[in-house]
């Protein structure tokens with residue numbers, strides 16, 4: 001248990017409901033708030049779905065946890081000790097809502113942002129108490145991926161960082177503390193490096209999409225979950241790595257433009273599963289089946305790894 005009991009989650013789109021379920025499950029009294037009444041209504045189903053996944057993960061239910069759906073910022077923040085902000089990724093919006101939060105909570109209340117890449121330094125730039133602002137970057141889906149990046153801003157206090165890490169550990173998740181602010185933090189930098197190389201291989205006609213996915217899934221994907229990169233280096237040996245990296249590094253993609261394959265798809269409105277077609281095609285039934293199957297597989301893999 002941490003010193004916090006009451007948590008407000010501001011913004012209940014893709015991320016809010018799952019984060020809320022994880023926190024309530026760990027014994028926190030959670031208030032969920034959204035400016036959109038429809039989003040808040042949808043959040044109830046999202047929360048229940050996430051709770052069901054936590055059941056399947058056999059996540060312990062800590063006594064005292066609860067959820068309520070707040071109808072105003074003041075209501076959501078009444079009594080809140082720890083605030084998790086998950087409003088859309090827009091600096092002006094984030095700065096505006098944080099200034100509002102400061103009107104409702106005392107200076108001891110931590111304001112943690114789920115931003116995917118905006119530095120806490122910028123979010124907190126005009127606040128009275130920037131020392132209590134920190135990035136707490138969950139990974140999607142938040143009720144399944146148990147790693148959260150903690151990225152302090154220039155003015156974030158050590159106490160804020162320590163408290164945030166304590167909360168993450170308390171819900172049974174793994175905190176990853178960054179020592180400085182970099183665009184994309186760590187998770188997205190690594191992911192986008194992989195995506196860039198994969199797309200370059202497709203664009204250059206080296207491999208077909210299906211073969212590429214098969215390669216990554218059953219090659220490095222499966223392996224990295226068990227032996228992550230730094231440990232893989234020790235396993236392979238620095239001599240081997242040096243020999244390969246010396247000729248391979250200069251040949252890897254360093255393109256700063258987005259892949260032409262992706263640009264073409266965007267121009268055609270083929271955005272992926274949400275438009276029933278992107279790199280692959282999907283029927284409505286396939287979209288539903290894929291989501292269910294992936295959720296079930298992630299549950300199994302996480303259980304196997306823990």
Ligand SMILES: NC(=O)c1ccc[n+]([C@@H]2O[C@H](COP(=O)([O-])OP(=O)(O)OC[C@H]3O[C@@H](n4cnc5c(N)ncnc54)[C@H](O)[C@@H]3O)[C@@H](O)[C@H]2O)c1
Nearest residue numbers: 011012013014015034035036039086087089114115116140
């Ligand atoms: N979706 C992801 O995969 C993902 C992963 C990690 C982090 N994030 C980050 O989390 C944050 C939220 O992302 P999301 O994908 O859940 O966005 P989303 O667009 O799905 O949901 C955002 C919600 O915020 C609501 N909102 C807008 N203004 C608000 C306000 N002033 N107060 C309260 N609610 C407000 C919207 O109505 C919407 O329901 C972003 O900063 C995003 O970068 C997203």
